Amino acid sequence: MxxxxxxxxxxxxxxxxxxxxxxxxxxxxxxLRGAEPHDWDxxxxxxPAEMQAVFADARVLTTGLRHGTLTVLTDGGPLEITTxxxxxxxxxxxxxxxxxxxTDIREDLARRDFTVGAMAWHPERGxxxxxxxxxxxxxxxxxxxxxxxxxxxxxxxxxxxxxxxxSKLGFAIEPETAAAMRRQVHRLDCIAAERIxxxxxxxxxxxxxxxxxxxxxxxxxxxxPELAPMQGCQQQNPHHxxxxxxxxVRAVGQVxxxxxxxxAMLLHDSGKPACKTVDEQGIGxxxxxxxxxxxxxxxxxxxxxxxxxxxxRILLLVERHDTPLGDNEKLVRRSLSRIGEARFRDLLAxxxxxxxxxxxxxxxxxxxxxxxxxLNRVLAQExxxxxxxxxxxxxxxxxxxxxxxxxGEMLHALLDxxxxxxxxxxxxxxxxxxxxxxxxxxxx
Numbered sequence: 533m534x535x536x537x538x539x540x541x542x543x544x545x546x547x548x549x550x551x552x553x554x555x556x557x558x559x560x561x562x563x564l565r566g567a568e569p570h571d572w573d574x575x576x577x578x579x580p581a582e583m584q585a586v587f588a589d590a591r592v593l594t595t596g597l598r599h600g601t602l603t604v605l606t607d608g609g610p611l612e613i614t615t616x617x618x619x620x621x622x623x624x625x626x627x628x629x630x631x632x633x634x635t636d637i638r639e640d641l642a643r644r645d646f647t648v649g650a651m652a653w654h655p656e657r658g659x660x661x662x663x664x665x666x667x668x669x670x671x672x673x674x675x676x677x678x679x680x681x682x683x684x685x686x687x688x689x690x691x692x693x694x695x696x697x698x699s700k701l702g703f704a705i706e707p708e709t710a711a712a713m714r715r716q717v718h719r720l721d722c723i724a725a726e727r728i729x730x731x732x733x734x735x736x737x738x739x740x741x742x743x744x745x746x747x748x749x750x751x752x753x754x755x756x757p758e759l760a761p762m763q764g765c766q767q768q769n770p771h772h773x774x775x776x777x778x779x780x781v782r783a784v785g786q787v788x789x790x791x792x793x794x795x796a797m798l799l800h801d802s803g804k805p806a807c808k809t810v811d812e813q814g815i816g817x818x819x820x821x822x823x824x825x826x827x828x829x830x831x832x833x834x835x836x837x838x839x840x841x842x843x844x845r846i847l848l849l850v851e852r853h854d855t856p857l858g859d860n861e862k863l864v865r866r867s868l869s870r871i872g873e874a875r876f877r878d879l880l881a882x883x884x885x886x887x888x889x890x891x892x893x894x895x896x897x898x899x900x901x902x903x904x905x906x907l908n909r910v911l912a913q914e915x916x917x918x919x920x921x922x923x924x925x926x927x928x929x930x931x932x933x934x935x936x937x938x939x940g941e942m943l944h945a946l947l948d949x950x951x952x953x954x955x956x957x958x959x960x961x962x963x964x965x966x967x968x969x970x971x972x973x974x975x976x
Contacts (some may be wrong), residue, residue, distance in 0.1 A: 533563045533653055534960030538608025538614030539572040540655060544585075546613075546836075549586045551578040553647050553661060554637060554652035560649050563815055564669055565701075574613040575652065577635045579677035583613060583696070599631050600759070616640040619686070644760040645673045645683055646688045646709075660716060674703040691756060692731035697753055699738025710748075717754045728755055729836040736794035742785040749777060758832050759798075763804035768816030775893035776804045787881050791841055796849035796878075797885050799829045826851045853882050857903050861915065864906045864953045868917040871909075880904055916950045916957040932966060942966055 535543070535555055546553040553576040559569035578586060584594070586692075593603035593610075600615035601883045617631045618639055635642065637660055647665035659666065674697055676683045684690055691713045691812065699706055705713070723975055732755065735744060745752060755761040765776040769863050772779055782803055787793045803824025809817050827849050833843045848871070854864045857879060858864040868876055875959045880900060916922060917973040924946065934942060947964050949955045955965055 533560075535653075535655055536572060536608055538606040539574065539611060542604060542606070542611055542613065543655070545586055546574075546576050546583075549578070549582070549751065550738075551576050551579075551586070552637065552744070553581065554657075556614075556641075556652040557644070557649050558655045560651045560653045560659075561665070561669065563653070564651070564666060571609060572611060574611060575616055575640055576613055577616055579615055579633055583615065600633060607624065609750065617643070620644050628690055635900055638861055639649070642678060644677050645687070646694065647677055648673075648697075648703075650677045662820075668706075672701070672703045673706050674698060674709065675706040676709045676712065680709045681716060684712055684716035684719065688716060689723050689727055689731065691717055691720065691751060692728060692735070695744055695751060696731050696734040696738065699735040699741045699744040700750070701738075702743070705748075709755060713748075713751055717748060717751055720755050723747075725835055726837040729838065732756070732836075733791045733795070736782050736784065736798060737789040737791060739789075741789075741794070742781050745781040746778065757830065759802055760826055762802060765805045765808065766815060766816070767804075767818075768810060770815070771890055771892055774889070775901065776801055779889045779891070782891065783885040785887045786885035792845050793849070793878065795842075796846045796853070796882055798844065799832070799850050800825060800853045800882065802828045802832075802850075812918050822851055845875070845878070849882050852879055855885060858904065858906065859899070861906055861910055862951065862953055865915060865917040866902065868907075868910065869951055872918075875909065876907060880907070888962040914948070919947055921957070922947055922950065922962070923957050924962045928959070928963060932963070932970065942969065945969065 542555040543555075549748060553574055555572060556575045557573050559572045562569040575585065576605075580597050580600050580602065584592070584597075587604050591605040593605065596603065596612070600617050602613050604611045604613060612859040616634045616637060616639060618634055619631050619833065641650040641652060641660070647663040648669045649665070650661075650663050651665040663677050664675075674694055687956070694705060694709070697703055724793040729757070732752070735741065735752075749763055753763065755795065757778075762777040762780060767775060767779070774782065780798060783800070784794055784797045787797050801818075801821060803826070804818045804821045807818045807824050809819070811817065826847060829847055833846060838846070852871070857861070857867045857876065872880070880903065884897060884900050887893075887900060890896075911915070914921070914975065922943065924943075925944065929939050929942050946955075946966060949965060950957045950962075957963055959971060
């Protein structure tokens with residue numbers, strides 16, 4: 533393991549001043565597993581005031597100093613340097629009521645959440661690993677430091693953080709740690725909604741998301757209770773091999789690991805349990821489930837403080853996930869006119885994931901690839917599907933004598949005619965059609 537120069541230089545400065553310092557936490561974990569750390573954190577025996585004295589000539593941020601953290605701005609990136617500390621009670625279940633600065637690195641590591649993040653490293657002293665984090669890292673085990681219940685009582689968000697690690701790294705959660713998560717999961721009620729959203733988004737975008745969603749569905753639906761009815765909801769339908777939850781899980785793993793797509797896939801069938809009916813032959817039906825899923829999503833997304841942009845995009849994908857995009861160029865142009873290329877491609881990804889997640893037939897997946905080929909052909913040939921591409925504009929129609937609202941109405945009528953193949957997208961042809969329609973409307 534090698535430290536980048538800006539981190540090694542900071543350690544040398546602290547130690548020349550008589551203090552101990554280590555690289556700590558996620559950067560050590562990632563380095564040991566052969567991954568490039570996103571950032572580097574240090575811890576030190578120096579008090580906050582002593583750190584400020586050591587880096588008096590450096591650019592620093594002191595916003596975290598009350599809790600012992602000084603951010604040093606270096607050419608290699610920001611370094612968060614924190615005084616060794618222990619933490620007091622967690623009356624809000626999230627933040628320590630107070631911190632106590634200490635001089636022993638092992639006391640500092642003991643306050644951390646999981647053993648794989650409770651390691652420190654020094655260029656000369658090597659690895660400090662009092663809780664067996666390196667062994668757990670090699671074995672792919674996520675284990676709480678010390679008493680697992682205490683760790684999650686201190687900060688319930690650690691439950692979802694653990695699930696995010698499991699999804700991202702493929703680690704198994706040690707049984708007693710998983711049991712403590714389940715015992716303490718009710719404490720998520722006191723966690724800010726946006727923090728829950730961030731952790732769940734990381735979980736959904738993990739490489740091992742399917743395994744995590746299946747193994748810890750009860751924990752996830754504790755954070756998202758609206759989704760609990762999906763578990764065990766049998767579809768009883770020849771088009772579906774799995775219950776609603778497992779179908780959704782399989783579909784989530786099939787779409788690109790982009791947050792909006794993964795969230796839309798998670799929510800696309802969330803309204804199915806409320807819509808389920810069974811006919812006389814025992815076949816399950818879910819009529820109107822896109823509308824029900826849309827209504828549920830409209831409640832859930834604001835609760836989790838999604839941005840208006842992401843909310844709008846997710847809602848469109850949930851609402852239209854079952855709507856055909858078109859099996860010929862005319863219908864593809866019509867869909868493009870309604871939603872644009874970007875959302876069309878989003879829906880293709882959602883529909884492919886949905887189809888694979890059904891586990892019954894490959895024919896529909898093949899049809900979606902044919903639709904994608906049609907889309908690419910329409911775009912490559914620059915076929916007209918928007919007002920921007922139309923060969924005439926409002927000024928042209930005003931020259932014919934139209935004013936106000938009729939201008940826009942005529943433009944849309946001409947666009948519809950082009951999309952439907954009733955006329956060519958040529959200026960002279962469109963103006964002639966516009967004159968004809970104006971004359972017809974005048975006669976009427």
